[in-house]
Amino acid sequence: MHHFNFRENILELTLKVNITTVPFVRQFYTYNLLSKVMPCSMELHLNIHHVSECDFLYYIFLFSVSDAWSVDDLRINSEVAQSSARSVLDHHKATTQTVHFIGPPLNSYLNRVRALQRLATQKGEVFSENSSCQPIYPCLPGFETDAxxxxxxxxxxxxxxxxxxxxxxxxxxxxxxxxxxxxxxxxxxxxxxxxxxxxxxxxxxxxxxxxxxxxxxxxxxxxxxxxxxxxxxxxxxxxxxxxxxxxxxxxxxxxxxxxxxxxxxxxxxxxxxxxxxxxxxxxxxxxxxxxxxxxxxxxxxxxxxxxxxxxxxxxxxxxxxxxxxxxxxxxxxxxxxxxxxxxxxxIQTNYTSPQSGIHEKIDALKALMKKMNSELDQHLQKHQVEYFQFAFRWMNNLLMREIPLSATIRLWDTYLCITNGFANFHLYVCAAFLRYWSKEIQKQPDFQSILLFLQNLPTQQWDDDKIKVLTADAYSLMEMFSGAKRHLAN
Structure with a gap:
């Protein structure tokens, strides 16, 4: 039983599921738990008092990532993880599932939101068949090539x-x-x-x-x-x-x-x-x-x-x-x-429950993309990819899980040179970052492929020149949209 005491609001969650049921694993745990490192069954119990819809989604997210850092020595079988995501849809029709809900049932949208938020705090590459198991805690990139x-x-x-x-x-x-x-x-x-x-x-x-x-x-x-x-x-x-x-x-x-x-x-x-x-x-x-x-x-x-x-x-x-x-x-x-x-x-509001600062920035990012790259926005909508599913980590960790540490340090040079760089300019950097990958994202044919790509962006070789281009693009976006809040409001 997981107990979360959020001051006045209490959310108790337990999940009961056959871990071999692929669709349910996809909904609740996506790719990282397909290595069969979890117990074969858990229970789901929802007991929610005076929780708004927004807070409910937030608590669902917290539950979904609650073990990402605290499970002792939890490791992923990388060989299984590499192949499982590609085989989800091929095998799900042949499986059965037993799910018991105590309390109001959750619709598929909430299931998907809860599941994909595990990815919001995890970073992992697609490894070769011969690679060793990797810890579930997402490592900071940056030292791999002594950059x-x-x-x-x-x-x-x-x-x-x-x-x-x-x-x-x-x-x-x-x-x-x-x-x-x-x-x-x-x-x-x-x-x-x-x-x-x-x-x-x-x-x-x-x-x-x-x-x-x-x-x-x-x-x-x-x-x-x-x-x-x-x-x-x-x-x-x-x-x-x-x-x-x-x-x-x-x-x-x-x-x-x-x-x-x-x-x-x-x-x-x-x-x-x-x-x-x-x-x-x-x-x-x-x-x-x-x-x-x-x-x-x-x-x-x-x-x-x-x-x-x-x-x-x-x-x-x-x-x-x-x-x-x-x-x-x-x-x-x-x-x-x-x-x-x-x-x-x-960026204090990013970390004050329920992290309203991050929610506001994600909404602003979505509004920006609708204006500056409607094709990408429509592609994400078509495949039911929510911005929250990938951008939460971008805001919570300031892109540190997406680019090498040396590139992060170079990016922070610029953040420190602009008023409220970490609070305001970072939004436009995220918009420029998403736009940079627009063509590759639009090549991805489905929900899984898009999320896999966004969770494993090929930035290992990013250097000062890449950050220079990124910040220049972000600055042009800020000049275009900053102060013209009607663009974001409408």
Whole structure:
């Protein structure tokens, strides 16, 4: 029995189903549970008090992903997963199903919504027959080809142009007096990417964490870092209190599954740093608390601030943090905390139940696509693909599950250079991202094919140039539609 206590509203869900019944598996679990790792039967019991239709859909989604991070060592048989999605329709007529509902029956639309929301938080590629089983927790892409390590020594343009850009940026951030015009100039300079060696300094500035007055930077950073560890000393012990232990347990479960194949993130010292960052944030923001996916958002800050203290020749994905002095480790942790705090402040409604900010952005994305690419929108409607089924993850994880980590960091350079970049500009980036794949999506002939493609977009080789094109397209869309809200309202 799964029990979800949503303050005043309670949703109790149990599911009873023959796991070999393919249509039902498709509706409730889609592709990821076809590996037969689930028990043979479960029970479904709906007990809903004073729940609106919108909240009901949201709770159905929560149930459908409730085990995505918390089932111990759940693994997918990749050989079965690869073939099962293609064989669903071929075999479903030969199967039988036994489904018992206690409470009002759900129509097929709600079944499909519930089922496909499992995909909203999962990322997996179609593996070859000889590939090994993969953990069900969706890994962050980005280290597979050492792209991030190479990016630390690469630049968006040729070395001469980069040297000039570094000088121009240094000329701005080294000033003792910094005007609003200087800030705007810095944002323009960094819009197309920040040189790796300057990125930690610039991110602290553009996040509002460090002051623009150079003479005060060291003093302010010391104060803020001390303040963070005072918070840790004051509140971290409460993680074992009855009122907070569930939050910490979820954080503790999520972190090792974030990048299970990357040695850096499997180091105990790294996981403990993430636990403190996320728990202290959740403790100080109990209106929303910790939401699965927030752990992803810490990662770019952690990587950027780690890069400040290690040699460019070091392998980032396997670097041993125990080799760093405590002062440097503390700086990485505290800087990551204050910067993720600044980011989440701009998208707070994304994580306040029932995540209304995400719902609004998905509705806005749908409205945008109707205006700018009606053919794609009609193709999705024809095959009953809901935007919520793929765009929830785009909004919840800021596209981090769709593109390599190195590309995410480059994208965040641009987000930090525009007012409310993570809140507002991200919508237009998602619209540009969807439009980029429009032709390929329209080649997909049915519901399953579309969702499989959207869940496994071929972005493994995306680099700075791809992000430059994406952000340019997004900016043109924002210029076209921002401020003209009647386009979205109608």
């Amino acid at each position: 991030l390590n190479r990016k630390r020594n690469q630049t968006p343009h040729d070395s001469s142009e980069t040297d000039h850009r570094i000088k121009r940026i240094l000329n701005l951030i080294d000033r003792d007096q910094f005007s609003e015009l200087d800030r705007e100039e810095l944002q323009r300079e960094c819009w197309t990417g920040i040189p790796a060696k300057l990125r930690p300094r610039v991110w602290r500035l553009l996040s509002g964490y460090a002051p623009f007055n150079k003479s005060r930077v060291d003093q302010v950073l010391k104060q803020k870092r001390d303040e963070y560890f005072n918070l840790v000393e004051q509140y971290f012990h409460t993680r074992f209190d009855e009122s907070h232990q569930d939050t910490f347990r979820q954080i503790h479960i999520d972190i090792p599954r974030m990048c299970p194949l990357i040695p850096l993130f499997q180091q105990k010292i790294v996981q403990e740093m993430f636990e403190r960052i996320l728990y202290i944030w959740a403790y100080r923001h109990q209106g929303s608390g910790y939401v699965q996916g927030m752990n992803d958002l810490v990662t770019p800050f952690f990587i950027v601030f780690l890069s400040e203290w290690i040699s460019p020749d070091s392998a980032m994905d396997s670097f041993e943090l125990t080799s760093l002095e405590n002062e440097k480790l503390n700086a990485i942790e505290a800087d990551s905390y204050w910067c993720i705090t600044a980011l989440l402040r701009t």
